[in-house]
Amino acid sequence: MITIPITLDLLRGALSIEPTERGLRPHRLPDWARQQYDDGQLEMAESQPSGVRLVFRTPxxxxxxETLPTKRDYVGAPPRPEGVYDVLVDGELVAQASAPGGDVITIDLATGSSTTQPGDPSTLRFADLPAVPKTVEIWLPHDETTELVALRTDAPVEAVRSGKRVWVHHGSSISHGSNASHPTGTWTALAAAQAGVELVNLAFAGSAFLQPFFARTIRDTPADLISVKLGINIINTDSLRLRSFTPAVHGFLDTIRDGHPDTPLLVISPILCPIHENTPGPTGWDLTALAEGKLAFAATGDPEEVAAGKLTLSVIRTELACIVAQRATDDPNLHYLDGRTLYGEADNAAHPLPDDLHPAAETHETMATRFTDHAFAQKGPFSQ
Incomplete structure (x- = not known):
């Protein structure tokens, strides 16, 4: 077996690599951006390699x-499923595996405290692959922090250029892939495969509230297509009011346009989420469900405060549509998509959000197809 150095030219979807004591940790934000925050939720979400994959050509x-995963265990809740590694050969899914062991972070949702138990790396072995030159993609778990310890093969490998258009997408946990069952099963990965584009997924669970360093990262990242799905995390955290939300969106878009003045840019409002359609945040844990061993969420805000500027999904959709319409008079490559096109009232009746916040795995497939049908249609915002 040959040990292959893991470098950025073998990684797609990662913007930087951090050397650790045991290996290399891919990051979806550049080093300078990671120095501008001290937030445990974002640190966890950013290090989970949603959309990150090793890509090379080899016989x-x-x-x-060999990888070292970091797993999460919530006190009183069912065990989380193991992270999944997807292996694609010439675009076809041929194998899946999970890495046992690794570090384990135990989180007490009632108190917010956590402890970490160090663990050991695991080696995933994929054998009986066709003995011909082929493009191999190893998609890392979308929801499990992963350190890459070693890559070994029984023949040389070489980096490959895809030649496809690059789609940079920013969003929340829904775009990150919450409740998807495997990394190529997130709605963003599915849509990229359907449309034949290269995905750079800058969606960060629980962490997307118009931070300027996100906009600067998008500005500086090569992209042929850009989409930003905005709103739900702002309500989850109750981080902005209407008066500050509007200029923050303008500033976010201004910064992106500084680096991509003519790139097709699609602004997407939140999908349907009944608990927050007309009730503001913050979002809290549903303690009744937690007592029954289930993870679920609840809206804790007061609808009476909407008149004073607190945000709901209905308010955010109206404001985003107005902002895009205003800017589009001078920016013909700016577009808007109501998130309820991807998941709306009828979908919720047939396939309710399992935890009242995130869509189920099969809903990711529906959202992907609808997004592709809209964005990549003949006269859609991402048409050739």
Whole structure:
């Protein structure tokens, strides 16, 4: 077996790599951006490699990937599913695996406290691959922080250029892939595959509230297509009021346009989420469900405060539509999509949000197809 150095030219979807004591940790934000925040939720979400994959061309029949995962265990809740690694050969899913062991972070949702138990790396082995030159993609778990310890093959590998258009997407946990069952099953990964584009997923669970360093990261990242799905995390955290939300959106878009003045840019409002359609945040844990061993969320805000500027999903959709309409008079490549096109009232009746906040795995497939049908249609915002 040959040990292959893991470098950025073998990684897609990662913007930087951090050397650790045991390996390399891919990051979806550049080093300078990670120095501008001290937030545990974003640190966790950013280090979870949603959309990050090793890509290379090789005639190898055996590939080994040694990794060190970081798993999360919530006190009183059912065990989280293991992170999944998807292996694609020439675009077709041929194998899946999970890495046992690793570090474990135990989180007490009632108190907010956590402890970490160090663990050992695991080696995933993918054998009996076709003995011909082929493009191999190893998609890392979308919801499990992963350190890459070693990549080994029984034949040389080379980096490849895709030649596809690059789609940079920013959003919340829904775009990050919450409740998707595997990394190529998130709605963003599915849509990218359907449309034949390269995904750079800058969606960060629980952490998207118009931070300027996100906009600067998008500004500085090569992109042929850009979409930003805005709103739900702002309500979850009750971080802005209407008076500050509007200029923050303008500033976010202004910064993106500084680096991508003519790139197709699609602003997407939140999908339907009944608990917050007309009730503001913050979002809290549903303690009744938690007592029954289930993870669910609840709106804790007061609808009477909307008149004073507190945000709901209905308010945010109206404001985003107005902002895009105003700017589009001078920016013909700016577009708007109501998130309820991807998941709306009828969908919620047939496939309710399992935890009252995130769509189920099968809903990711529906959202992907609807997004592709809209954005990549003949006269859609991302048409050729």
């Amino acid at each position: 190898a029949t055996v590939i080994e990937l």
